[in-house]
Amino acid sequence: MQLRMSYTSPYARKCRMVAIETGLDDRIEMVATQPWAADTDLPRDNPLCKVPALLTRDAGTLYDSPVICAYLDSLHGGTPLIPAEGPERWRHLRLEALADGIIDAAVAIRVETAMRPEDKRWPHWAERQHKAVARGLDALESEAGDWGDTFLMGQIAALAALGYVDFRGILDWRADRPALAAWHQKAAERPSAIATEPKE
Numbered sequence: 001m002q003l004r005m006s007y008t009s010p011y012a013r014k015c016r017m018v019a020i021e022t023g024l025d026d027r028i029e030m031v032a033t034q035p036w037a038a039d040t041d042l043p044r045d046n047p048l049c050k051v052p053a054l055l056t057r058d059a060g061t062l063y064d065s066p067v068i069c070a071y072l073d074s075l076h077g078g079t080p081l082i083p084a085e086g087p088e089r090w091r092h093l094r095l096e097a098l099a100d101g102i103i104d105a106a107v108a109i110r111v112e113t114a115m116r117p118e119d120k121r122w123p124h125w126a127e128r129q130h131k132a133v134a135r136g137l138d139a140l141e142s143e144a145g146d147w148g149d150t151f152l153m154g155q156i157a158a159l160a161a162l163g164y165v166d167f168r169g170i171l172d173w174r175a176d177r178p179a180l181a182a183w184h185q186k187a188a189e190r191p192s193a194i195a196t197e198p199k200e
């Protein structure tokens with residue numbers, strides 16, 4: 001399999017962490033791809049021109065990150081990262097959606113501040129995204145105290161979201177969210193987290 005990814009993308013980081021946590025990383029070749037490059041051939045594999053995209057033998061090319069994570073989770077014989085059924089399944093899929101939403105808002109802030117020409121910026125839009133990040137992190141704070149050592153899909157996505165918020169300096173979140181900060185400090189020491197830390 002080949003994963004078209006970038007080393008800064010939090011969405012790709014979710015997939016890379018899932019690959020490591022499930023022992024599939026040896027079967028996946030990382031193909032660094034810059035989706036914003038003018039001459040990129042990425043639309044050949046993902047018409048949306050976004051990373052990540054996973055090229056597989058049996059299922060064609062897959063996107064986006066929740067689909068890729070679910071596919072990888074179907075390939076191994078260990079404990080599923082997405083529980084197969086019951087309330088836990090929906091808890092983890094909801095947590096992933098929450099974390100992805102935090103990432104969406106953080107990426108929008110990044111685009112607004114680092115890429116959009118200054119005369120085209122819309123402060124109201126940026127403020128909405130900042131509020132979404134803050135509320136999303138508050139929601140994670142309300143649950144993180146119960147996570148203990150559990151590290152399944154919801155926690156993987158949460159770690160990717162927090163890592164990106166830190167990497168881009170979006171929000172100084174720790175002081176008001178002690179349970180999440182304590183959880184993050186420990187979870188960030190996992191080999192899958194260390195191996196996938198965002199870098200330019």
Ligand SMILES: N[C@@H](CCC(=O)N[C@@H](CS)C(=O)NCC(=O)O)C(=O)O
Pocket residue numbers: 008009010011035036048049050051052064065066100107
């Ligand atoms: N919902 C998608 C989002 C993917 C995404 O937005 N990736 C960013 C990189 S962090 C990208 O490729 N952006 C290029 C663009 O928006 O044109 C997923 O979960 O995979």
